[in-house]
Amino acid sequence: MDSKKQDLKIGLIQSQALLEPKKNLEKTLIKIRQCAEEGAQIVCTQELFCTRYFCQIEDPSNFNLAETIPGHSLDVLQAIASELGVVIVASLFEKRMKGLYHNTAAVIDADGSLLGLYRKMHIPEDPDYYEKYYFTPGDLGYPVWTTRYGKIAVLICWDQWFPEAARLVALQGAEILFYPTAIGWQDEDYEKEGEDQYQSWQLIQRAHAIANGIYVCAVNRVGQEDRINFWGQSFICNPSGKVLCSASSTEEENIIHTVDLSQVEYFRRKWPFLRDRRVDSYKNIFRLGFMEVI
């Protein structure tokens, strides 16, 4: 068995958002630089890092926070990617055209070129998470990019709960899956179900790593914003779902961690799930449900 290591250093930026978008961009550029100084080759931001999590209310003026891609944020991110020689996965509020907005991730290669976009496919809508008001569900499917340092995919937050999405990027060859995220405790939940919610969130992402034999990196924001206390705890897990490192639940923190991409082959040989999928039997996955009467 080929056991040659394929080391790759990842940087995840867990941050507390400020009110002014300009300052969040500045702060994130500093943190990207810190990650690069520590040797990170691929750096990922939290979800919608330029702003606070504005989806806690439905307010048409919040669409002013969106920007075009390309646009100002992308320009400066491309410049710093090229300067530092790092791949950047950046989560942005995209204004696609008048009245059409997406929750989007831009993937920038280490030479500063834009490799492409992922537009969040699964959009939540719950009290304090009014995302269906802001974001049109994505129309770009589940792309995978060959960056200078590895084959990666990006899914965003609510996508975390859908095994289909993780499977689809793995089948296309992704070896590291990034999840920029904004999830936290609502005040009334914390006592009752807070710990369980956090456990479920970490657990289902670790399961995607196992089912697909890939690395998973979750990047969450931290700190109180209005009614949500974002729970941080960004983490990286290996292709058997083992958590390699995890950040604070209350503080800003860059996770810098080296992964070994040869472990993708190692674990897939050990537990060869991809060999045994019954693709002849999955046709009903296209249905929303079967029961007509409850």
Add this chain to the structure above:
Amino acid sequence: MDSKKQDLKIGLIQSQALLEPKKNLEKTLIKIRQCAEEGAQIVCTQELFCTRYFCQIEDPSNFNLAETIPGHSLDVLQAIASELGVVIVASLFEKRMKGLYHNTAAVIDADGSLLGLYRKMHIPEDPDYYEKYYFTPGDLGYPVWTTRYGKIAVLICWDQWFPEAARLVALQGAEILFYPTAIGWQDEDYEKEGEDQYQSWQLIQRAHAIANGIYVCAVNRVGQEDRINFWGQSFICNPSGKVLCSASSTEEENIIHTVDLSQVEYFRRKWPFLRDRRVDSYKNIFRLGFMEVI
């Protein structure tokens, strides 16, 4: 919200297999009776409970261990189900016809009638688990049964690792998913990766509970058989993936636990993943992979 409890008592039989199939059947009948005496309404056996785990070698004489369904084991299980008024999920080595064998679960309703069969869809093949030699992959898809006490589905062991299978039974209305199982540590693995393997096994099943908002019950065998030390630790988790009870890693044990099926609705409203599936975007789930050159 309708918060009327829908309690249902489950019994899981974690056992150490004896050499003689007849004695395993006798022992299991006693344990079914014990479960019923404690109030269990649905009882599930471990995988291939009538025999030791014979798949550690490829030996044509082992096909003698298979039996037809209907057949002797099913007859006595139907009789005891009817006598005790319990639903029984029984994992059997099925001889379908000369030279055609399956790893099958029979679902018997509380009146003793056979509701149907599930034939293991995903078949492993690894050192000490030579199942592709014995079992033809199933051709009955992913059925769901309305038993006297609830809507249930059965998947078997290796199926545990495939999110598609759990999704498909949930979409058909299953509220409790049973996994009869035979998994353990091989001697050479234990020191190095034993704990991680067990963690991955429990974790991916808990993730199916979360993704689909269903109860999951895993029933594993226990004890040393040739080169495998079966790790027991049968468990039940709720629709948010929380482990409600777990058995010993070394001893025989009946798990008897009451679940509340109204929690399926509760958790699906809390985290409405089934609302947001992008069935328009999953077509590539039918492919085995995309990469043609590695």
